Amino acid sequence: MNSYRLTQSYDTYYAKALLLSLMLLLLLSPLVALELSAEMGYTRNTMSLSGDAPDAAPDLEALEAKAFIGLSAKQKISERMMLGGKLIYNRRDYAIEDNDLTASAGYLDLMLHPVIRIYPLQIYGGPTFAFNLNSTSSGLDPWHNQAVVEKFTGIIPGLHAGIRFPDDHSLPLTLDLSYNLDLMPYSEAFDRDKYQQRMNLGIVFKLVNSSNRLEGLWWAFNKIPAEIRSGQGLMVSTEKDNFVFAYNPSFELAKRLGPVAIGGDISIPAGSIMLEKDFGMLISMMAGPHLGLKFGFLEPYAKLSWGVSSVFIFAEDHPDSGLYPATAQQYGLRFHVADDLSLDMYYRSQNYIRDKEAGTFGLGVNIDPDL
Numbered sequence: 001m002n003s004y005r006l007t008q009s010y011d012t013y014y015a016k017a018l019l020l021s022l023m024l025l026l027l028l029s030p031l032v033a034l035e036l037s038a039e040m041g042y043t044r045n046t047m048s049l050s051g052d053a054p055d056a057a058p059d060l061e062a063l064e065a066k067a068f069i070g071l072s073a074k075q076k077i078s079e080r081m082m083l084g085g086k087l088i089y090n091r092r093d094y095a096i097e098d099n100d101l102t103a104s105a106g107y108l109d110l111m112l113h114p115v116i117r118i119y120p121l122q123i124y125g126g127p128t129f130a131f132n133l134n135s136t137s138s139g140l141d142p143w144h145n146q147a148v149v150e151k152f153t154g155i156i157p158g159l160h161a162g163i164r165f166p167d168d169h170s171l172p173l174t175l176d177l178s179y180n181l182d183l184m185p186y187s188e189a190f191d192r193d194k195y196q197q198r199m200n201l202g203i204v205f206k207l208v209n210s211s212n213r214l215e216g217l218w219w220a221f222n223k224i225p226a227e228i229r230s231g232q233g234l235m236v237s238t239e240k241d242n243f244v245f246a247y248n249p250s251f252e253l254a255k256r257l258g259p260v261a262i263g264g265d266i267s268i269p270a271g272s273i274m275l276e277k278d279f280g281m282l283i284s285m286m287a288g289p290h291l292g293l294k295f296g297f298l299e300p301y302a303k304l305s306w307g308v309s310s311v312f313i314f315a316e317d318h319p320d321s322g323l324y325p326a327t328a329q330q331y332g333l334r335f336h337v338a339d340d341l342s343l344d345m346y347y348r349s350q351n352y353i354r355d356k357e358a359g360t361f362g363l364g365v366n367i368d369p370d371l
Contacts, residue, residue, distance in 0.1 A: 035074045035169075039086070039176060041202025043068040044323040047094060050185070050193040060192060063093045063102060064322075068200060074115060082115040084124060092130075092152065092186040092196050100139030103189065105132055105152035109180065111160050117167050120253055120264055121287060125161035128180055132156075148189055158182045163306070164204065165266060165287050174204045177285070177308060179325060199325055201285065201308050225256045227263075233364025235269065235348060242358040246271030246282070252366070254290055261292035265303065273311065273352060275320060280313035282352055284326055292334065299334040299342075309352050320353050327351060332362075340368035 045064055070088030077083055088111065093104035113126030135150040162178030178200045185193035229252045237244040246269040254263030270283040285307045292301035309326035332346025344364035351357045 035072075036207045037072045038070075038205045038207055039072055039088070039202045040067065040069045040205075041176070041200060042066065042323070043090065043201075044199045045091070045093075046197045048195045048197065050195065060094050060096060060190065060194070063091075063095055063104065068202065070109075070202075072204065080117045082117070082122075084113055084115045086111040088200070090130070090198065092156075092182075092194075094187060094189070094194055096190075101137070101149070102139055103135070103137040103149045103152075103187070105135040105150075105186070107132055107156070107186075109158075111178075111180070113160070118264075118289075120166040120168070122164040122167050123162075124164070125159070128158035128160045128182075130156040130158065130182070130186075151187065151189060153184065153186050156182050156184055156186055162200075163287060172206050174206075175285070176200070176202045176204050177287075178202075199308060199323060201323075227254045227256055227261065228252070229254075229342070229366040229368060231344065231364050231366040233344065233346075233362050235271070235360040235362040238359045238361060241276060242353070242356055243274035244271065244282070244352060244358050244360055246360070248362060248364065250364075252290060254292065259294045261290070261294065261299070261301070263290045264288060265290050265305075267305065269350070273313075273358075275313065275353065278313050278315045278318060278320075280311055280315075280318075280321070282309060282311045284309040284328075284350070284352070286326065286328055286350075288328075294336070297336045299336060301332055301334060303330040303332075304328070305330070305350075309350075311353055324351070324353065330362075334366075342366045 049060065068088055068090055070086055072084060072086040074082045074084035088109045090107050090109050091104050092107055093102065095102040107130040110129045110131070111126065113124040115122050115124040132152050132154045135152050137149050158181055160178055160180040162176060164174055164176045166174060180198040182195045185195055187194045231250040231252065233248040233250070235244065235246045235248050248267055248269045250265055250267040252263065252265035254261040264287065266285070266287040268283065268285055273280050273282045286305035287307055288303060288305035290301065290303050292299045305328040307326050308323060310323045311321060313321045328348060328350035330346050330348040332344050335343040337343060344362070344366065346362045346364070347359065348362055349357055349359045
């Protein structure tokens with residue numbers, strides 16, 4: 001017991017010393033940082049267990065967090081690249097199913113990354129280092145050892161990747177979607193190694209923007225004609241088992257190089273879903289590249305999108321309710337009725353629930369938002 005507490009104190013001291021150094025660096029960052037921002041939003045934490053459960057081992061589950069808060073800073077390297085970092089306060093935890101025991105630890109996650117600007121997105125990814133700040137537990141039975149239950153790893157390495165939209169210095173708010181994966185267990189209690197995966201969906205509030213500002217469009221890129229369109233569409237499923245009906249608003253920016261349109265778009269499909277006999281609601285936030293080829297008034301196109309899907313099934317404790325990473329492919333034919341008006345027919349495939357993909361046919365109308 002004494003040996004454990006001595007080791008834990010050294011781990012905690014080391015983590016807090018590094019944390020103080022990072023906080024000092026963060027306080028000085030406005031002197032050199034291109035951009036300093038506060039970030040808050042919704043996070044979904046999940047836990048994976050390695051190895052087979054020992055005999056008579058309890059069933060473990062993660063406690064889903066509901067919100068996060070953090071700070072981020074970025075320094076410009078070139079027109080298309082920056083160096084950045086985030087500090088996000090997060091919790092890693094576990095509980096015993098059908099039992100009152102829960103154990104939780106507070107961590108400060110340091111996320112370091114290069115940032116690549118592909119207008120209108122910023123794409124980033126790199127290593128994560130999580131520092132243990134505190135731990136707590138509740139519902140302990142007499143046969144539970146508190147020292148073992150609350151033994152969380154002091155420093156955890158990991159990896160993360162994310163996107164930020166839109167890439168425009170003139171806007172005070174942006175959206176940020178990131179995914180983080182632990183590379184070592186945060187707890188070995190009950191003879192099970194526990195790893196965390198985390199999906200963050202946040203709003204970024206810009207606090208400091210130096211005189212060497214981001215430019216929303218690069219000078220050379222701005223010389224190419226641009227098309228900006230907002231779209232409204234309806235989608236209906238092609239499957240009976242996973243039936244989806246959704247309203248699909250979107251915003252699209254594309255550069256026109258002769259008949260070729262290259263750009264990106266965001267979409268927010270929202271509607272209803274039927275899983276066998278269970279009914280629910282869904283909303284997704286997606287972003288990705290767009291490619292089209294125009295022949296007269298016809299333009300076939302393709303889109304790839306990545307994002308997050310939130311689903312609520314109207315059934316008690318339904319296992320498919322929750323927040324999931326999502327991908328989508330959309331293939332369509334656009335009819336250019338006028339310069340500022342076009343109609344869409346398309347097919348879209350998206351994993352609304354876990355790894356279950358559903359295909360939908362859609363109809364939409366696009367207009368110039370300046371109308």
